Amino acid sequence: MNKLIDLIAGARPNFMKIAPIIGALKAAEAAGGKLRFRLIHTGQHYDRNMSGSFFEQLGIPDPDVNLEVGSGTQAEQTANIMVRYEKVLLEKRSALCLVVGDVTSTMACAITAQKLGVPVAHVEGGIRSGDWTMPEEINRMVTDAITNYFFTTSEVANATLRHSGVSAERIFFVGNTMIDTLLKQLPRFCPPSCWSEASLQPGSYFVLTLHRPANVDDDAKLKALMECVLRDTRDLPVVFPVHPRTAKSLARIGVASPKLITSGPLPYLEFNYLVQHAKAVITDSGGITEEATVLGVPCMTLRDTTERPETVTIGTNELIGTDPAELAPYLDRLFAGEWKSGGIPPLWDGKASERIVGHLQRLLENS
Ligand code: UD1
Numbered sequence: 241m242n243k244l245i246d247l248i249a250g251a252r253p254n255f256m257k258i259a260p261i262i263g264a265l266k267a268a269e270a271a272g273g274k275l276r277f278r279l280i281h282t283g284q285h286y287d288r289n290m291s292g293s294f295f296e297q298l299g300i301p302d303p304d305v306n307l308e309v310g311s312g313t314q315a316e317q318t319a320n321i322m323v324r325y326e327k328v329l330l331e332k333r334s335a336l337c338l339v340v341g342d343v344t345s346t347m348a349c350a351i352t353a354q355k356l357g358v359p360v361a362h363v364e365g366g367i368r369s370g371d372w373t374m375p376e377e378i379n380r381m382v383t384d385a386i387t388n389y390f391f392t393t394s395e396v397a398n399a400t401l402r403h404s405g406v407s408a409e410r411i412f413f414v415g416n417t418m419i420d421t422l423l424k425q426l427p428r429f430c431p432p433s434c435w436s437e438a439s440l441q442p443g444s445y446f447v448l449t450l451h452r453p454a455n456v457d458d459d460a461k462l463k464a465l466m467e468c469v470l471r472d473t474r475d476l477p478v479v480f481p482v483h484p485r486t487a488k489s490l491a492r493i494g495v496a497s498p499k500l501i502t503s504g505p506l507p508y509l510e511f512n513y514l515v516q517h518a519k520a521v522i523t524d525s526g527g528i529t530e531e532a533t534v535l536g537v538p539c540m541t542l543r544d545t546t547e548r549p550e551t552v553t554i555g556t557n558e559l560i561g562t563d564p565a566e567l568a569p570y571l572d573r574l575f576a577g578e579w580k581s582g583g584i585p586p587l588w589d590g591k592a593s594e595r596i597v598g599h600l601q602r603l604l605e606n607s
Contacts, residue, residue: 242276243335243604246328246353249303250282250321250345253418253527255294256508257340257363260420260593262300268597274605275597278334282321282345283308290484293507297428298421314344314375321348329356335604336361339383340417342547347379354386363417363596365390366397366406369547373454376526380547389603391596394550394585414595415587422531423590425509432510434501438477442517446473451483452524454562455542461562462486463493465542468564469522470497472571478522479514481506520574522567529557534588538579540570556582 245265249258258279265277281303285291294300307324309317321344329352337353339346340363350360365384369377384390390406392398393416401411434440448469456462469478479501482490490502506514515521515531520538523529526548532539533555540560551557556579560566573579587595 242274243607244332245275245277245600245604246334246337246349246358247277247279248282248337248339248345248349249279249300250284250349251343252285252290252294252505253525254340254343254345255291255298255300256421256527257417259294259298259300260417260424261338261340261363261596264593264597267594268601273601275600278304278332280304280325280328280349281306282325282349283310284317284321284343284345286310287484287505289505289507297508298425317344318348321345322352325349325352326356329353329358334358336600338363338600340364342367342376342379342383344375344379347383350383350386359388360386361389361391361600362387363391364393364397366392366401366411367394367547368400369543369545371545374452377547389599391592391599393588393592394548396549412595412599413587414599415589415592416530416585417592417596418527418530419534419588420590420593421508422512422534425512426516428509429513429516430509431513432503432506434479434503435513438479438501440477440479440517443519445477445479445518447514447518447521447523448478448480449483449521449523449525449528450480450542451485452543453485455524456483456486456489459489459493462489463495465564466490466493466495468567470495470500472568473499473522474571474575475499476519477501479503479518481511481514520571520579529555530588532556533582534584536582538574540567542567550585554583554585556580 309320337358338361339350354360390411391414477499481503516535521532522540524542529539529551533551539557544561
């Protein structure tokens with residue numbers, strides 16, 4: 241008998257993780273497998289530039305269901321996703337709910353499914369920053385507390401799960417689905433319009449992204465950060481695709497500089513073209529530190545903690561902290577040509593999704 245898996249995608253960083261899993265599920269079906277899927281978009285991100293363009297560029301099919309929750313507080317979004325996903329499950333129950341990453345949609349759907357007795361699989365399970373002020377950390381902890389099958393990206397995650405009492409047969413070290421997408425799409429990367437407009441040259445500009453509440457919600461903090469970034473990157477341009485959350489604060493503080501190139505959020509292929517050719521990336525995102533590591537591009541993370549330590553211990557990333565004054569010595573090191581070269585963490589090889597689907601077939605097809 242066929243087994244139906246719900247694939248949950250809600251916010252931008254979910255889309256690149258779910259795309260290769262869909263590809264691997266389709267390949268398994270074409271080869272006669274019994275797994276089927278239903279793609280559920282929660283609607284947490286809904287703009288074309290936060291959602292639609294990713295579906296198009298990554299070849300993700302239209303969702304079977306869109307819960308259309310839209311924006312709101314953490315509690316509003318969580319509650320609305322739960323109420324709406326519960327209706328979907330009550331109408332047609334699935335054999336498994338597969339969630340990815342650490343966004344509100346991840347946690348909300350995991351809770352809803354498990355409360356109805358639908359087992360949960362968590363792709364990117366087991367990672368921890370230890371920082372409970374980040375909504376993502378709460379999402380990770382709650383999700384992992386009620387997950388049946390963990391698909392992990394690192395040995396550190398495996399150890400964290402084992403230490404928290406998860407038995408080894410529920411932990412599957414598969415690699416990183418975000419890197420599956422990166423490696424698959426790499427030949428298609430293409431320059432955004434600012435590339436020619438600003439005459440950008442490989443290795444001669446920085447990419448900046450900021451969206452964490454700790455960095456962008458306080459105007460004085462954001463202003464200080466922007467001033468340091470613009471000063472310490474010397475005479476090189478800074479390309480800053482601005483997240484909608486950040487756009488509101490940035491408009492209020494009114495930073496202007498001839499070397500600052502801002503745009504709205506960029507599509508996947510254009511954004512990663514910029515990263516691939518940058519002198520370095522300055523970011524508070526987690527996912528971008530993984531992509532920079534695989535692309536071999538120096539990365540500076542404006543956070544005090546990371547749930548992805550292998551990007552620092554193995555990769556090109558350094559944790560700078562949130563005090564903008566800490567940035568200067570790292571940029572000095574970069575300009576002196578002394579940045580570490582970095583390697584690629586185990587199993588970040590483009591095959592994580594195939595491994596996940598292999599495990600799902602063993603777990604579900606014979607049950
Ligand atoms: C969410 C995720 C974060 C992820 C980030 C990537 C959580 C808790 N956080 O944060 O982990 O790194 O997405 O983007 O799930 N907005 C739009 N258009 C959209 C979506 C949002 O304008 O399509 C606006 C909202 O109105 C809100 C702001 O962006 O003002 C923040 O959106 P929200 O989904 O609440 O959280 P993010 O900060 O995007």
